[in-house]
Amino acid sequence: MIRERISNAWQMLMGNKGRSILTMLGIIVGIAAVITVVSVGEGAKDAVLGQFDQVGASSLLLSVSSGQATDSDLLTADDVEAVREQISELRFVSAEHQLIGRTDKYGDSTMIFITGIDQDWMRISNLTMTDGRQFSLPELERGVPVMILEEETAKRLYPGRSPLGEIIEINLQGSLREVEVIGVGYSVVSQMTSFANTDMEMPMIVYMPLSTAVNFAGGEARFSRLIAMADSPDHLQTAGEQMINLLENRHGNQGGNLYSVTETAQLMEQAEKVASIFTNFIAIVAAISLLVGGIGVMNIMLVSVAERTREIGLRKALGATMNDIMWQFLFESSILTFIGGVLGIISGMLFSRVIGYYLGFVPTVALRIVVIAVLFSTAIGLFFGLYPARKAAKLSPIDALRRE
Amino acid sequence: MSNARGSENTLQKAVITMRDLTKVYRSATLEYPALRGIDLTVNEGEFVSIMGPSGSGKTTLMNIIGLLDNLTGGYYELQGIDSSDLSDAGSAALRNRTIGFIFQSFNLLPQMNLIDNVALPMLYAGVPAKERRDRAREALQHVGLEKWSQHRPTEISGGQQQRVAVARAMVMRPSILLADEPTGNLDSLAAEAVLKLFHELHAIGVTVIIITHDISVAHRADRLIELFDGRISNDSVLTGPDGRKAALS
Numbered sequence: 001m002i003r004e005r006i007s008n009a010w011q012m013l014m015g016n017k018g019r020s021i022l023t024m025l026g027i028i029v030g031i032a033a034v035i036t037v038v039s040v041g042e043g044a045k046d047a048v049l050g051q052f053d054q055v056g057a058s059s060l061l062l063s064v065s066s067g068q069a070t071d072s073d074l075l076t077a078d079d080v081e082a083v084r085e086q087i088s089e090l091r092f093v094s095a096e097h098q099l100i101g102r103t104d105k106y107g108d109s110t111m112i113f114i115t116g117i118d119q120d121w122m123r124i125s126n127l128t129m130t131d132g133r134q135f136s137l138p139e140l141e142r143g144v145p146v147m148i149l150e151e152e153t154a155k156r157l158y159p160g161r162s163p164l165g166e167i168i169e170i171n172l173q174g175s176l177r178e179v180e181v182i183g184v185g186y187s188v189v190s191q192m193t194s195f196a197n198t199d200m201e202m203p204m205i206v207y208m209p210l211s212t213a214v215n216f217a218g219g220e221a222r223f224s225r226l227i228a229m230a231d232s233p234d235h236l237q238t239a240g241e242q243m244i245n246l247l248e249n250r251h252g253n254q255g256g257n258l259y260s261v262t263e264t265a266q267l268m269e270q271a272e273k274v275a276s277i278f279t280n281f282i283a284i285v286a287a288i289s290l291l292v293g294g295i296g297v298m299n300i301m302l303v304s305v306a307e308r309t310r311e312i313g314l315r316k317a318l319g320a321t322m323n324d325i326m327w328q329f330l331f332e333s334s335i336l337t338f339i340g341g342v343l344g345i346i347s348g349m350l351f352s353r354v355i356g357y358y359l360g361f362v363p364t365v366a367l368r369i370v371v372i373a374v375l376f377s378t379a380i381g382l383f384f385g386l387y388p389a390r391k392a393a394k395l396s397p398i399d400a401l402r403r404e
Numbered sequence: 405m406s407n408a409r410g411s412e413n414t415l416q417k418a419v420i421t422m423r424d425l426t427k428v429y430r431s432a433t434l435e436y437p438a439l440r441g442i443d444l445t446v447n448e449g450e451f452v453s454i455m456g457p458s459g460s461g462k463t464t465l466m467n468i469i470g471l472l473d474n475l476t477g478g479y480y481e482l483q484g485i486d487s488s489d490l491s492d493a494g495s496a497a498l499r500n501r502t503i504g505f506i507f508q509s510f511n512l513l514p515q516m517n518l519i520d521n522v523a524l525p526m527l528y529a530g531v532p533a534k535e536r537r538d539r540a541r542e543a544l545q546h547v548g549l550e551k552w553s554q555h556r557p558t559e560i561s562g563g564q565q566q567r568v569a570v571a572r573a574m575v576m577r578p579s580i581l582l583a584d585e586p587t588g589n590l591d592s593l594a595a596e597a598v599l600k601l602f603h604e605l606h607a608i609g610v611t612v613i614i615i616t617h618d619i620s621v622a623h624r625a626d627r628l629i630e631l632f633d634g635r636i637s638n639d640s641v642l643t644g645p646d647g648r649k650a651a652l653s
Contacts, residue, residue: 317470396473
């Protein structure tokens with residue numbers, strides 16, 4: 001009997017295809033929005049958290065307060081050496097030095113972001129080579145003018161060929177430096193940067209030995225950031241406190257609160273929290289659009305009840321009970337929202353794929369969300385179909401049948 | 405001519421019995437008595453016309469006969485069952501088995517083909533799918549429209565649609581055919597074809613009740629009931645031009 005009722009409802013829906021599709025549209029859009037938002041949100045979260053995983057849960061980031069610190073409070077190479085030697089709980093300690101230059105090698109003046117790195121930086125940031133080699137120890141120590149191109153940069157400027165051995169002339173505040181490319185690689189940092197791809201001018205992203213970058217900058221470098229990795233997550237807090245004490249002693253600025261330490265685990269937690277809040281917020285917006293879709297279904301079903309008084313009256317005259325009429329309308333609205341839900345899921349999955357493709361990560365379509373979406377949209381059909389269905393069932397057949 | 409139908413003196417089985425039946429329509433500000441005390445008995449196998457001017461209560465009477473409306477006062481029995489005992493489901497089932505409806509505007513569902521339209525009453529009776537199809541085809545055959553079974557109602561003429569409606573009305577083999585202005589939308593040729601079907605059904609024992617404005621249609625019946633102002637103003641046996649219909653009671 002259920003099968004016959006469904007096929008009867010289906011027949012009535014197919015008899016008015018245009019309206020059936022319009023009714024479904026709200027549900028399709030609503031479900032597609034929910035699936036897209038949640039999948040893209042989850043995918044982005046996975047991508048960001050994946051990068052933190054690479055950094056490792058036992059990393060520390062020490063930064064110098066940018067507002068109050070004077071030049072003398074900034075860190076020197078000696079500071080880095082002192083931290084490395086005196087704090088035994090730290091396995092790796094590294095400073096990075098960033099420079100911005102330009103080159104005319106590729107036509108118009110191209111901007112170059114240079115990150116000066118040392119051996120510890122390569123370990124902490126997990127610099128992985130796809131071509132060529134990493135910096136050798138002598139290169140790191142002597143400040144040899146060599147560099148590693150970030151993978152995306154290499155792909156863009158040397159499509160289909162290797163940039164190894166290329167000499168690039170870099171203009172750093174007026175002075176020209178020639179640097180040889182010895183490798184191509186990627187790290188957490190470069191992946192972070194690729195997120196920001198816009199149609200703005202695309203800078204080159206390159207790595208050089210820290211000593212080379214310091215030389216280029218005029219021989220004396222001062223750093224505002226220091227990255228360290230503890231030998232165990234348990235030592236993170238004490239190591240962080242020791243770093244601050246040591247640096248305050250060396251710079252004579254105790255109590256100035258100029259240095260602060262963040263554990264990457266905390267950053268990860270924060271990022272996760274922010275991502276969740278963001279996803280939840282948009283999911284709520286999407287759910288509201290679904291609700292609006294449901295109200296749309298209700299409206300159309302109500303209009304449909306009004307338009308179909310004659311049919312309802314006739315069915316009653318032919319022996320339909322109030323229950324028969326109610327179930328017919330409930331089946332109709334549930335079929336509409338169920339099909340709308342399925343179509344919404346398909347278009348949501350396609351849409352999140354497209355978005356993921358342009359943002360550079362794979363959206364995560366959770367089965368949980370798909371199941372919830374189908375159940376929810378069918379529930380909407382039942383819930384918002386109930387009022388029109390009851391109205392239809394209670395309709396008196398008398399006037400309807402005689403009305404011409 | 406009046407009071408031709410006594411109610412007690414019949415040996416035939418009564419299919420419709422009404423005693424002092426009243427119906428009052430109420431709105432917030434208005435009370436309108438549509439029926440003001442109807443006493444009526446219709447026996448099995450009768451062919452009855454109900455006539456009356458607009459507002460005389462014809463439609464209300466038909467709705468009450470068809471269990472589509474509740475009565476305000478009095479008593480109504482259909483096939484020996486007191487209508488006040490019936491629930492919604494009970495009256496739907498009784499209506500489904502007992503009464504075949506014919507409407508002025510045919511009321512076929514445009515979303516369905518003709519055979520599905522004819523089969524519709526059997527859906528509510530819970531008849532299995534195969535039997536539904538067979539019986540619907542048989543009924544269509546009976547009204548001469550079998551070859552149109554897969555077509556939609558909009559593809560055939562009004563007269564053909566009304567014949568499909570007759571097939572639908574009879575597919576549950578009801579004892580009463582209740583027709584509301586069945587020829588109102590038809591030309592005389594199509595009307596004649598429909599009335600011929602009514603006579604055929606009457607001949608096999610179906611009780612036929614026609615509500616009509618058309619005096620020539622009304623006079624095709626054996627008995628004419630006239631309504632005025634919510635009361636039966638006249639109830640008479642009709643004699644056809646051939647004298648065939650006089651032999652009642």
